[in-house]
Amino acid sequence: MTDLVIIGGGPAGMSAAVAAYEAGIRDILILERDSALGGILQQCIHNGFGLHRFGEELTGPEYAWKYEKKVRELEIPFKLDTMVLDITPDKVITATNSEDGIFQIQAKAIILAMGCRERAKGALNIAGSRPAGIYSAGTAQKYVNMKGYMPGKNVVILGSGDIGLIMARRMTLEGAKVHAVCELMPYSGGLARNIEQCLNDFDIPLKLSHTVVKIHGKERVSGVTIAQVDAGRKPIAGTEEFIPCDTLLLSVGLIPENELSKSAEVELSPITSGAVVDQDRQTSVPGIFACGNVLHVHDLVDFVSQEAEIAGASAAAYIRGEQGEAVSIPLETDGIIRYTVPQILTAKKDVTVYFRVADVYKNVKIKVLDGGREVLTKKRQKVAPGEMESITLKQEQLEGVKRLRLELEVL
Amino acid sequence: MYDVAIIGAGVVGGMIARKLSAYQLKICILEKEHDVAMGATKANSAIVHAGFDAKEGSLKAKLNVQGSVMMEQVAKELGVKYKNNGSLVIGFDDADRQTLAELYTRGKSNGVKDLQLLGAEEVHKLEPALSSKVVCALYAPTGAIICPYELTVAAIGNAMDNGAELKCDFEVTDIQKTDEGYQLVSGKETVSARYVINCAGLYTDRIASMIGDDSFSVHPRRGEYLLMDRECGTLVSHTVFRTPSKMGKGILVSPTVDGNLLLGPTSVDMEDKEDKETTAEGFAHIIREANENVDGIPMGKTITSFCGLRAVGSTGDFIITAPETGFIHVAGIESPGLSASPAISEYVADMLKEQGLSLKENPDYNPNRKSAYAFREASLEEKNRMIKENPAYGRVVCRCETVTEGEILDAIRTNPKAKDLDGVKRRTRAQMGRCQGGFCGPYITELLAKEMGIPYEGVTKFGGESMINVGVTKEGK
Numbered sequence: 001m002t003d004l005v006i007i008g009g010g011p012a013g014m015s016a017a018v019a020a021y022e023a024g025i026r027d028i029l030i031l032e033r034d035s036a037l038g039g040i041l042q043q044c045i046h047n048g049f050g051l052h053r054f055g056e057e058l059t060g061p062e063y064a065w066k067y068e069k070k071v072r073e074l075e076i077p078f079k080l081d082t083m084v085l086d087i088t089p090d091k092v093i094t095a096t097n098s099e100d101g102i103f104q105i106q107a108k109a110i111i112l113a114m115g116c117r118e119r120a121k122g123a124l125n126i127a128g129s130r131p132a133g134i135y136s137a138g139t140a141q142k143y144v145n146m147k148g149y150m151p152g153k154n155v156v157i158l159g160s161g162d163i164g165l166i167m168a169r170r171m172t173l174e175g176a177k178v179h180a181v182c183e184l185m186p187y188s189g190g191l192a193r194n195i196e197q198c199l200n201d202f203d204i205p206l207k208l209s210h211t212v213v214k215i216h217g218k219e220r221v222s223g224v225t226i227a228q229v230d231a232g233r234k235p236i237a238g239t240e241e242f243i244p245c246d247t248l249l250l251s252v253g254l255i256p257e258n259e260l261s262k263s264a265e266v267e268l269s270p271i272t273s274g275a276v277v278d279q280d281r282q283t284s285v286p287g288i289f290a291c292g293n294v295l296h297v298h299d300l301v302d303f304v305s306q307e308a309e310i311a312g313a314s315a316a317a318y319i320r321g322e323q324g325e326a327v328s329i330p331l332e333t334d335g336i337i338r339y340t341v342p343q344i345l346t347a348k349k350d351v352t353v354y355f356r357v358a359d360v361y362k363n364v365k366i367k368v369l370d371g372g373r374e375v376l377t378k379k380r381q382k383v384a385p386g387e388m389e390s391i392t393l394k395q396e397q398l399e400g401v402k403r404l405r406l407e408l409e410v411l
Numbered sequence: 412m413y414d415v416a417i418i419g420a421g422v423v424g425g426m427i428a429r430k431l432s433a434y435q436l437k438i439c440i441l442e443k444e445h446d447v448a449m450g451a452t453k454a455n456s457a458i459v460h461a462g463f464d465a466k467e468g469s470l471k472a473k474l475n476v477q478g479s480v481m482m483e484q485v486a487k488e489l490g491v492k493y494k495n496n497g498s499l500v501i502g503f504d505d506a507d508r509q510t511l512a513e514l515y516t517r518g519k520s521n522g523v524k525d526l527q528l529l530g531a532e533e534v535h536k537l538e539p540a541l542s543s544k545v546v547c548a549l550y551a552p553t554g555a556i557i558c559p560y561e562l563t564v565a566a567i568g569n570a571m572d573n574g575a576e577l578k579c580d581f582e583v584t585d586i587q588k589t590d591e592g593y594q595l596v597s598g599k600e601t602v603s604a605r606y607v608i609n610c611a612g613l614y615t616d617r618i619a620s621m622i623g624d625d626s627f628s629v630h631p632r633r634g635e636y637l638l639m640d641r642e643c644g645t646l647v648s649h650t651v652f653r654t655p656s657k658m659g660k661g662i663l664v665s666p667t668v669d670g671n672l673l674l675g676p677t678s679v680d681m682e683d684k685e686d687k688e689t690t691a692e693g694f695a696h697i698i699r700e701a702n703e704n705v706d707g708i709p710m711g712k713t714i715t716s717f718c719g720l721r722a723v724g725s726t727g728d729f730i731i732t733a734p735e736t737g738f739i740h741v742a743g744i745e746s747p748g749l750s751a752s753p754a755i756s757e758y759v760a761d762m763l764k765e766q767g768l769s770l771k772e773n774p775d776y777n778p779n780r781k782s783a784y785a786f787r788e789a790s791l792e793e794k795n796r797m798i799k800e801n802p803a804y805g806r807v808v809c810r811c812e813t814v815t816e817g818e819i820l821d822a823i824r825t826n827p828k829a830k831d832l833d834g835v836k837r838r839t840r841a842q843m844g845r846c847q848g849g850f851c852g853p854y855i856t857e858l859l860a861k862e863m864g865i866p867y868e869g870v871t872k873f874g875g876e877s878m879i880n881v882g883v884t885k886e887g888k
Contacts, residue, residue: 118849150882
């Protein structure tokens with residue numbers, strides 16, 4: 001029996017472990033499938049991490065090291081090269097590695113911190129051939145930053161997610177020519193600062209409302225045909241343009257990796273593809289918590305750390321059997337606000353609700369409603385799907401509340 | 412000098428090679444691509460057809476029914492997954508009902524066992540996910556599913572373990588007749604053989620013309636598919652066909668032996684034998700018809716799409732003929748070629764015997780091959796014993812399909828050896844899951860480079876110019 005098992009040793013897993021330790025839990029084990037701690041930050045050698053949290057611009061590995069150092073100082077045990085194969089609803093974990101073989105652990109509490117994966121080409125149904133030279137942006141990042149190889153020299157990028165933007169700059173710095181970044185939507189899903197620093201600074205065109213309609217090439221990519229799309233995101237005939245290139249990078253979305261959550265029978269949200277959680281980041285299975293990109297995709301690692309600390313401290317409280325007065329206040333949204341995390345409140349305490357919107361809106365009012373009564377409102381100049389928003393509710397604002405609804409009103 | 416040279420390492424060539432490796436013969440398989448199973452074999456519906464489709468009295472009908480009966484045993488010997496899930500041909504109206512009755516009669520006459528015509532209630536009970544518009548069906552309990560490239564890799568691996576040789580990247584460009592047999596030329600290399608079996612798929616007509624035989628032609632017919640996540644693999648348990656019409660057999664919905672859901676194929680006659688491009692129209696067609704057949708297919712769970720080219724012969728039937736003593740064509744092997752392949756191999760062996768080739772049993776012949784899935788199918792204790800012996804089995808490389816380093820190394824070291832990323836994929840399923848190699852691709856590249864003793868950037872997706880990396884970074888230099 002282990003008090004707390006954390007699945008994943010990336011930024012979420014490490015922050016959660018440190019927070020649980022600081023809340024008094026000592027019997028902790030982190031299981032990490034890679035050969036090092038740090039998760040995806042290991043390959044994010046660009047800077048811009050930690051501005052919110054540490055007030056300085058760190059690279060991915062530097063940010064990760066801040067937490068890895070703590071894990072090592074506190075002597076929190078971790079197993080590397082260890083893949084978790086199964087989690088049962090009663091918290092039995094089956095895992096494998098070279099040293100221990102296939103083994104099982106009964107945990108009192110579990111924190112899910114497996115991160116996310118990139119949406120692959122298959123999900124897009126792009127017509128044409130299937131040559132070498134098509135990679136997700138993160139895979140290309142791994143080849144360039146971790147292995148020291150160039151996956152291509154003439155590049156088109158489909159999707160303007162942050163990794164795609166970062167890779168547009170990275171490939172350019174390595175001497176490749178990035179011909180265009182095509183984005184299906186009329187706006188980018190990436191951070192505004194990345195569009196400025198990764199595309200505009202290098203004169204890389206961002207083609208909004210464009211997609212790749214065909215891939216050419218028998219053995220290696222020889223080009224792509226792009227086209228403009230209409231409001232229904234369908235290609236407009238006559239707008240096709242052939243761009244010769246040897247590489248197509250995809251940055252078309254991230255998907256929380258919840259296969260293990262499913263095996264543990266954790267309820268998932270169809271919108272976030274992550275678990276449905278309460279303010280403590282506890283899932284529908286008591287004692288199983290989730291944080292980081294496995295819960296919902298974040299823009300900034302700073303917020304991952306913050307969320308993981310909540311999960312770590314809450315798991316500690318759960319292990320100690322500290323449970324507050326139980327309430328159940330569901331948080332609904334109007335669809336314009338796509339989702340919130342948490343989705344339900346089970347205790348009356350101060351809570352920051354994170355949310356994303358479905359489209360770009362200017363001059364809006366965010367309203368938190370209890371029936372017809374406005375509990376809280378906040379104005380924003382601009383909201384966009386690529387930037388996570390938050391709103392903080394005070395404990396006293398939750399008095400007498402049965403259910404809450406978040407609405408967005410364009411002013 | 413080989414006794415037999417087989418041109419083409421698809422399922423037909425592979426099964427023939429395996430059959431012949433049971434005899435004391437020197438065999439060589441010649442393949443123009445970098446790996447085996449690269450043509451129609453790697454992109455088809457993966458079905459062992461019961462045998463009610465082909466016309467009575469045709470070679471297709473005879474070899475399909477025979478092959479379908481043999482397949483389970485072959486799969487068992489080769490350690491290949493095989494599932495007798497049964498096939499349903501669904502009908503939507505009276506015209507379909509009529510056609511299904513004809514298929515039933517044809518199937519009976521072809522010798523297909525246990526066929527049944529079902530009414531609406533029965534078919535919905537058997538397959539609840541079918542569209543409510545389905546009113547009748549033909550049920551073929553002997554229908555089954557298999558993985559065609561797994562079967563081919565295993566058959567060729569088994570043939571090689573029994574002494575056959577495999578030459579990849581060997582494209583036969585010229586054939587010279589000699590006193591003792593034939594010389595097969597590919598660039599500067601020449602292979603001599605007493606007997607030649609032409610299993611070159613789409614190119615069987617080109618090979619035939621090299622010996623002056625223009626009696627048949629083969630043209631490509633495009634078939635596009637969508638493959639869905641393993642989450643969807645239990646949506647239907649049977650292979651669901653539509654009632655064939657003038658427009659063809661239509662789009663099927665089937666589970667695969669690996670637990671995915673397969674939708675397709677389209678059917679478009681082509682001219683270019685290399686054009687394996689998928690099309691937007693094809694995708695739309697598949698999605699529309701699949702949704703007519705079965706309710707609730709989650710199209711968002713598509714993990715990949717692909718296109719295969721059927722080798723359609725000019726006679727309408729399989730063309731298994733000997734234009735001269737010493738040369739056998741096995742051409743026009745479109746559907747049900749996979750199902751028929753075990754029977755085709757026996758048929759061809761008999762033809763060779765008639766032509767005077769002496770078939771003496773190979774005393775060392777072992778029909779069995781260790782399953783590529785031996786580790787994943789082992790018990791927990793057995794797995795732990797294997798990990799202790801070889802720690803690489805404890806290291807999971809492909810997260811989506813849970814494939815270990817040990818299994819990938821086995822694929823790189825076992826006949827026929829995987830030499831590229833796609834070869835590893837077809838042998839182990841690593842990179843075949845929902846992330847499509849996003850996470851494990853770079854690591855498998857490293858394993859291939861190390862095992863083959865080639866530079867990292869020399870690793871390809873499928874041979875030729877299909878390089879994964881095209882250079883090194885500034886720091887890498």
